[in-house]
Amino acid sequence: MPRRAKLLITTALLVLLAIPAAYVALTWHVADPFRFRYVGRGEVEMMENPFDADAAKVPAVWIFIEMQNTTNLPIYFVGGGVWTERDRHSPRPCIFLSAQGDPIPRQGTIRLETLVDPEVLQRLEHDAFEVSYDSISGTQARARELAFWVEIQLYKHFHKGIEMLPLHKDRSVTPLLKAPATPKTPSTPNSTSSP
Numbered sequence: 001m002p003r004r005a006k007l008l009i010t011t012a013l014l015v016l017l018a019i020p021a022a023y024v025a026l027t028w029h030v031a032d033p034f035r036f037r038y039v040g041r042g043e044v045e046m047m048e049n050p051f052d053a054d055a056a057k058v059p060a061v062w063i064f065i066e067m068q069n070t071t072n073l074p075i076y077f078v079g080g081g082v083w084t085e086r087d088r089h090s091p092r093p094c095i096f097l098s099a100q101g102d103p104i105p106r107q108g109t110i111r112l113e114t115l116v117d118p119e120v121l122q123r124l125e126h127d128a129f130e131v132s133y134d135s136i137s138g139t140q141a142r143a144r145e146l147a148f149w150v151e152i153q154l155y156k157h158f159h160k161g162i163e164m165l166p167l168h169k170d171r172s173v174t175p176l177l178k179a180p181a182t183p184k185t186p187s188t189p190n191s192t193s194s195p
Contacts, residue, residue: 066109
């Protein structure tokens with residue numbers, strides 16, 4: 001085979017390998033993929049204390065937060081918390097946001113619902129909050145699924161547990177936006193023109 005043909009085949013192979021490698025490199029980590037917006041609340045309800053069944057019921061309010069994927073990639077929301085900006089170093093958030101099983105589609109929006117203390121709701125209406133959350137890209141999730149399958153196959157044959165690809169979550173912090181207040185319906189102005 002002539003040298004020129006070998007060089008051409010090698011170059012074509014390298015280009016074909018570089019395309020998926022570039023895709024994985026560009027989509028492995030995505031910075032700040034979500035935007036969060038507080039959009040409303042439910043009514044105050046008396047709920048069982050989840051930590052002590054014998055305790056008196058405690059008041060709680062459902063709040064609704066919209067989460068929008070701002071990227072062109074599916075992203076998995078692994079979970080997070082909402083803090084006031086002044087309490088951001090507190091170990092416990094004011095509001096917990098639980099993980100979603102399915103990826104959030106590209107440019108998609110979902111509504112999160114969570115229970116909060118009425119006191120937190122009062123602060124939510126007036127204070128500035130920020131959301132600290134973990135996410136993984138769809139590419140990273142697929143690679144993790146493949147690595148998990150390989151780990152299972154290796155365990156079947158060698159009876160030894162091997163962790164090939166540790167799950168690395170991307171941590172992001174973003175402000176919690178608030179939905180604009182619903183405008184009051186304007187009253188019809190009195191006409192001053194005469195017929």
